[in-house]
Amino acid sequence: MGGATTDLKLIDEKGLRIDGRRPDELRPLKIEAGVLKRADGSAYVEWGENKVLAAVYGPRECHPRHMQNPTRAIVQCNYNMASFSVSDRKRPGPDRRSQEISKILSEALEHVVLTHLFPRTSIDVYIEVLQANAGTRCAGLTAASVALADAGIPMRDLIASCAAGKVADTIVLDLRNEEDNFGSADVPLGLVPRTGEIVLLQMDGDLSVEEFKTALSMSTDACHRIYAIQKEALRKKYCVAPAVIPAEVANAIHDVATEKPQGSDVPPNEMPGNLKEGVQ
Ligand code: UDP
DSSP states (O other): OOOOOOSSOSBOTTSOBTTSOOTTOOOOEEEEEOOOSSSSEEEEEEETTEEEEEEEEEEEEOSSGGGOBTTBOEEEEEEEEOGGGSSSOOOSSOOHHHHHHHHHHHHHHHTTBOGGGSTTEEEEEEEEEEEOSSOHHHHHHHHHHHHHHHTTOOBSOOOEEEEEEEETTEEEESOOHHHHHHSSEEEEEEEETTTTEEEEEOOEEOOOHHHHHHHHHHHHHHHHHHHHHHHHHHHHHHOOOGGGSOHHHHHHHHHHHHOOOTTOOOOOOOOOHHHHHHOO
């Protein structure tokens, strides 16, 4: 980031990007929940050329004890980039970048986990980047919230995350490596879709106020699309046959799922088709 010069044509005459995407187009995104047997919860995300695994353990007693909080759980996120995940072999082990990302992702996740239900415990989230092509913190956060839900950790909502930025004077969504390296701004966003709360927002580079607003609206819109894919991944794993859902349970789920948060423009969630059928 920072507008290093390149001969690459980042935006062509038709307004398309280096990989043929439109400015507001996401890279292909696939999410799978519950991919690891030994973890309490897990998720795998393939997002363009990014491949990211998230595993969750806990809540379990927090050690060392001085880190315990007597009133709530702490969420400890560990973001790690594999040596083979980037073209220049990455030196194994933590560095300043991975410590920073671990910290901001922990703080984002603590906003949605109902931590007060588990005093003195730790909820550990491991994010392993197996292959990287920019946007790994967003992919990691998106995977981690699905993994937390897969672990059965009570949460207010999932977090969906996506970056927008500026490349060759154009505001674009979901930057890939060349755009990240030779563009002039990158703004990762973490959103709680049901309430519209922002739990992660960073900015690398410079944008005018108007450009920032455009980027934020683009990434917010993308987060709602990502949210739908996250929920679909969980539904796919936990799909329950309609006949076994008692009517009152299905009705209660429907009430919660369609409740519109106050002061939010977020449309009410769609009730999964199989639950609708379960209502007598
Ligand atoms: N990257 C790299 N080596 C590193 C760190 C990052 O090649 O040691 C690449 C990697 O593809 C990463 C991208 O640079 O996804 C952008 O990194 P950034 O710090 O902006 O975080 P991200 O966009 O992945 O959240």
